[in-house]
Amino acid sequence: MRKVAVIGVGCTPFGEKWETSFRNLFVDAGARALEDAGISGEQIDELFVGNMSAGRFVEQEHIGALIADYAGLATKHVPSTRVEAACSSGGLAFRQAVTAVASGNADIVVAAGVEKMTDVGTGATVDTLAGAADREWEGFPGATFPGLYAMIARDYMHRFGLTREQLAMVAVKNHRNGAKNPNAQFQKEITIDTVMQSSLVADPLRLFDCSPITDGAAAVIVAPLERAREFTDTPVQVLSSAQASDTIALHDRRDISTLDATVAAGNRAFQLARCERKDIDMIEVHDCFTIAEICAIEDLGFCSKGDAGRLTEEGYTALDGTLPVNPSGGLKACGHPVGATGIKQVYEIVTQLRGEASGRQVDGEIGMAHNVGGTGATVVCSILGVI
Amino acid sequence: MSVARFWRKQPQRYNLIGTRCETCGTAFFPPRSFCPECRRDGRIVEHTFAGTGKVVTFTVIRTASEAFELLTPYVLAIVELDEGARLTSQIVCSPDEVFIGMPVRNVFRKLGSDGESGPLYYGTKFIPAL
Ligand SMILES: [Zn+2]
Numbered sequence: 020m021r022k023v024a025v026i027g028v029g030c031t032p033f034g035e036k037w038e039t040s041f042r043n044l045f046v047d048a049g050a051r052a053l054e055d056a057g058i059s060g061e062q063i064d065e066l067f068v069g070n071m072s073a074g075r076f077v078e079q080e081h082i083g084a085l086i087a088d089y090a091g092l093a094t095k096h097v098p099s100t101r102v103e104a105a106c107s108s109g110g111l112a113f114r115q116a117v118t119a120v121a122s123g124n125a126d127i128v129v130a131a132g133v134e135k136m137t138d139v140g141t142g143a144t145v146d147t148l149a150g151a152a153d154r155e156w157e158g159f160p161g162a163t164f165p166g167l168y169a170m171i172a173r174d175y176m177h178r179f180g181l182t183r184e185q186l187a188m189v190a191v192k193n194h195r196n197g198a199k200n201p202n203a204q205f206q207k208e209i210t211i212d213t214v215m216q217s218s219l220v221a222d223p224l225r226l227f228d229c230s231p232i233t234d235g236a237a238a239v240i241v242a243p244l245e246r247a248r249e250f251t252d253t254p255v256q257v258l259s260s261a262q263a264s265d266t267i268a269l270h271d272r273r274d275i276s277t278l279d280a281t282v283a284a285g286n287r288a289f290q291l292a293r294c295e296r297k298d299i300d301m302i303e304v305h306d307c308f309t310i311a312e313i314c315a316i317e318d319l320g321f322c323s324k325g326d327a328g329r330l331t332e333e334g335y336t337a338l339d340g341t342l343p344v345n346p347s348g349g350l351k352a353c354g355h356p357v358g359a360t361g362i363k364q365v366y367e368i369v370t371q372l373r374g375e376a377s378g379r380q381v382d383g384e385i386g387m388a389h390n391v392g393g394t395g396a397t398v399v400c401s402i403l404g405v406i
Numbered sequence: 407m408s409v410a411r412f413w414r415k416q417p418q419r420y421n422l423i424g425t426r427c428e429t430c431g432t433a434f435f436p437p438r439s440f441c442p443e444c445r446r447d448g449r450i451v452e453h454t455f456a457g458t459g460k461v462v463t464f465t466v467i468r469t470a471s472e473a474f475e476l477l478t479p480y481v482l483a484i485v486e487l488d489e490g491a492r493l494t495s496q497i498v499c500s501p502d503e504v505f506i507g508m509p510v511r512n513v514f515r516k517l518g519s520d521g522e523s524g525p526l527y528y529g530t531k532f533i534p535a536l
Contacts, residue, residue: 143472146471146472159529161473161474161480161482162482162494166465169465170482173506174506218468219466221467221469222465224465269494
């Protein structure tokens with residue numbers, strides 16, 4: 020297998036983009052990535068597009084072709100494939116692109132993610148997102164996506180003594196980071212009181228425990244490592260990109276508060292990259308809800324089960340802490356356009372490793388991205404490093 | 407929310423009829439035709455659950471999808487049946503009443519409807535069995 024590098028990245032500002040269409044969101048992110056890599060569209064061999072539910076959100080399917088068309092590549096007949104794994108669609112698109120280059124099947128490949136979620140009402144959004152879980156046996160009796168994570172939070176708090184305040188501190192920390200990110204949907208710091216006084220969505224989770232509904236797109240361009248310096252002085256190597264599955268329904272899990280797919284994908288990613296937990300300098304984890312960040316830190320092996328709340332409280336995961344978690348602001352402050360999130364995480368790690376993250380810059384040479392689909396039925400973990 | 411019509415014809419919607427692997431003894435609800443442990447060595451047979459169990463974890467849904475909006479707030483839980491299988495279900499009780507470990511039993515209830523005049527659909531819920 021060939022070694023792979025990221026040679027360009029691009030991201031739109033995240034938020035409620037009423038004035039922008041679905042296709043323009045993607046074109047904006049793609050153009051930024053091409054410009055960053057200093058290449059033209061004709062050099063692209065293949066595209067992978069992460070998208071969860073354009074069919075429900077904007078009533079458009081056949082996203083692969085649409086993206087190729089509006090990227091100006093349709094008449095070049097460039098292959099373009101949509102990949103879907105709920106909120107891990109972006110991570111999956113990245114892994115597909117890396118595999119395509121590593122296998123020697125293609126040289127210059129775009130991995131993109133895009134979602135436009137604000138064009139439907141809240142009830143319809145809640146219902147669409149519930150499709151990331153088991154529609155027949157979780158959705159039918161009335162489970163919502165926040166409701167499923169709320170049941171993880173309840174189980175976790177009961178067993179490990181995590182306090183409601185510690186949970187709120189995850190949101191406070193991520194908003195503090197998001198305030199330093201010009202692409203973030205929320206660029207305002209919040210306090211523990213902001214979280215505790217926000218409305219209950221699904222007990223014990225409140226509005227400020229939840230990532231928002233967001234429009235946005237991100238794109239990264241990968242190439243063989245041996246060619247990377249043709250395009251950029253600051254290539255970032257993809258040390259590994261690993262994926263794992265688990266049961267679609269939360270009720271079938273071995274342990275409600277452990278995402279075994281995170282454990283498996285994390286272990287594989289570390290093995291393939293031949294590095295250890297202590298080598299990781301920063302990590303973007305999938306904090307669709309505050310409890311998800313707590314579980315992620317533990318399931319990836321950065322601390323023992325039950326310790327992540329205390330570590331958050333002690334500043335271990337802050338920008339200036341031992342292990343900065345979600346320097347971008349995470350899904351919580353940056354926003355969570357479901358299909359785009361996994362690519363935005365890679366975008367952030369690359370930006371950090373190139374030393375271009377300005378106010379939220381973390382020193383480091385190796386970073387990790389952790390992208391979860393549903394309540395953990397699909398997880399993709401990717402490790403990247405400076406060369 | 408669009409509820410698939412065929413679901414209303416599934417007997418498992420109204421009765422806790424699942425399956426059991428005779429090789430390893432694991433019970434499944436909803437029914438599975440492959441045992442994840444024994445795979446092709448598993449012998450799957452139909453199994454009717456007694457309908458009693460306990461609450462593993464729960465939440466109170468305050469923001470629901472369109473089909474359940476009128477029901478909020480409602481208690482949703484993961485229930486572990488005495489035979490070992492777990493499922494997600496509503497618990498018919500007040501939000502203050504439910505706790506982890508609460509014994510429950512199944513009942514047959516209306517789950518919702520397609521809009522105000524659309525067809526009703528029914529399914530399993532649980533009630534406290536204290
Ligand atoms: Zn078996």
